[in-house]
Amino acid sequence: MNRRKFIKVCRALGIIIPLQPFLNACTNKQIFQNDSTKPVIIIGAGAAGLVAGYLLKQQGICIKILEASSNYGGRMKRTSDFSNFPIPLGAEWIHAEPKILDEIVNDDSVDVDIDTLMYDPENDYALYEGEKISIKEMEMSEDSKFVNSTWFDFFEQYIAPSIEKHIVYSSKVKSIDYSTDEVIVETHDSTHYASRVIVTAPIKILQQREINFTPELPKLKQDAIDKVKVWGGFKAFIEFSDKFYPALIGFNVNPPEHGEKLYYDAAYGQNTTHHILGLFAVGAASIPYVDLQEDEIIKYILDELDALFDGKASTYYVKHIIQNWNTEPHIFGAYVRNNEDWRQIKKLGESTNERLFFAGDAYTDGQDWGSVHAAVYSAKRAVKDILKS
Ligand SMILES: Cc1cc2nc3c(=O)[nH]c(=O)nc-3n(C[C@H](O)[C@H](O)[C@H](O)COP(=O)(O)OP(=O)(O)OC[C@H]3O[C@@H](n4cnc5c(N)ncnc54)[C@H](O)[C@@H]3O)c2cc1C
Structure with missing residues (x-):
């Protein structure tokens, strides 16, 4: 006799049964x-x-x-308080085909309605010490970005x-x-x-x-x-009153297997007029940031951007937010090194x-x-x- 039948029979016989054990019961x-x-x-x-x-x-x-x-x-942490679009403090790009979102949902009756976009290899060039680097070289050509959404938002929805x-x-x-x-x-x-x-x-x-x-x-x-080896990790988002930077600014980390560093237009493709620059640094590249106090970090960041963009960073600076993954409780790092x-x-x-x-x-x-x-x-x-x- 299944649970429903049992309850029906009990009711017919006038037997009062406590429902709680059934509500808590597993259906393995x-x-x-x-x-x-x-x-x-x-x-x-x-x-x-x-x-x-x-x-x-x-x-x-x-x-x-x-x-x-x-x-x-966990590491898909996001904030909705910093700007008028959600800011991913951890995972940001989809390093796979966007159809991964449908695969995760695993239910044909659900229409996954999340916008994503890719970079333009012709125009979204990256600079490092004034040099032009193609997106392909930066291994970002296959990556997608969420539009006014994040990994966290997808999971939340x-x-x-x-x-x-x-x-x-x-x-x-x-x-x-x-x-x-x-x-x-x-x-x-x-x-x-x-x-x-x-x-x-x-x-x-x-x-x-x-x-x-x-x-x-x-x-x-x-x-x-x-x-x-687990790499340390750091992200920062800085709002400026004007945009003076390209979509991606890659940095060489020497040797490359010791980490990654990237400044990028975090508002790229988003429905916003805000100018938000992101900083992503893992491994050795994150060390200069994670060891500093917050006021020292923003000074360090503005100094390095001023050197690249003729002092525009400190001129246009509005506000910032930082995320140090090394001190994040229950996480304590970014991820296992790439190599x-x-x-x-x-x-x-x-x-x-x-x-x-x-x-x-x-x-x-x-x-x-x-x-x-x-x-x-x-x-x-x-x-x-x-x-x-
Ligand atoms: C700076 C940064 C940038 C990144 N960028 C990208 C990106 O662009 N694209 C991408 O795909 N990935 C990115 N990643 C990696 C991605 O965020 C992670 O690979 C992924 O989110 C890990 O998911 P997880 O479930 O394995 O672990 P987590 O997200 O770490 O989840 C583990 C959970 O376990 C909990 N926990 C820990 N200890 C205990 C305990 N003792 N008891 C109970 N619970 C516990 C934690 O609180 C946490 O919620 C980035 C990561 C970082 C740090």
Whole structure:
């Protein structure tokens, strides 16, 4: 007898039944071999955690997402307070085909209505010390930019609504015991029981041993976690009263595998009359900014722009906002460096046993990492593995 029939029969017999246990019950549809009714617990509500939760929910699997901070989105953080269009403080460009947005939604009945645009390789040239550099050389020719939207806005509109009620905020996971069929997950003030767990906390969190695993993670995996180098990261947005800069201004980082730096027109293609210049710096290129106080940072930035643009930066300066990813709680960095050994990355993405899975921009199959789409694909893979387990 199913739940509905049972309730009908009880009603007909005049039996009063408490509804709460049913409302809380999982509908795992006997997907797991041990037929566990416990939810799949996902650690972290960034791109990977949200997509994993969304896809599992689409399969009728009961989920719970434990998020250390008070917001979802992780490194897709955005602010709507700085200008009249949303500003992406972390992930900004779509480093994949824009159809990735439909792929994420994974539902033909949903029309994904998000505008994107690409750069113009003929005109949107970049300058470095007065030299012209083509966009192709900067590896930006395939990238798209959101129009008056961001990665966060996309997730807010299409992914979060169906799963937001399953996110438990301010729940920093401290330990995961996956030694028995029922996985035990502990935060500072609560204990949760799961059929399966997907860890999506950034790799820095595991490097810093902020989550204690029982049994310990396999040595090969722990070694890979400890070996990979996470780049520091910094972004700034500066409003000017006039526009004096091109769409992209690339900088050479020496050697190139030590980081990336780019000034860019953040208002490019947006429906706005505001002039906002963005600064993106990761790895060695971020060091001059992350180590300074805020008033020193803006002075440093205006000085370097004044040198490039004949003092126009300080003349037209209006206001700024900065985001230091090295000090962002529960994140502590940008992403794993571009030139990391793919074999180490592959080890990060492997599941540990049939109960403990990993997803996120670093926990991939080793072919790609450090981006929202890489986090998304890793989440899809973890969900597929869970459905097989
Ligand atoms: C400066 C910068 C620029 C970038 N630009 C781009 C770009 O243009 N395009 C692009 O595609 N990508 C970009 N990226 C990379 C992209 O932001 C990330 O790859 C992606 O957002 C990572 O998603 P994730 O879910 O793997 O991790 P995260 O977004 O980091 O999510 C992990 C979540 O886990 C939570 N957490 C941590 N510890 C715990 C714990 N113990 N318990 C519970 N929760 C925990 C965190 O609070 C966080 O919400 C950029 C990143 C940075 C920093």
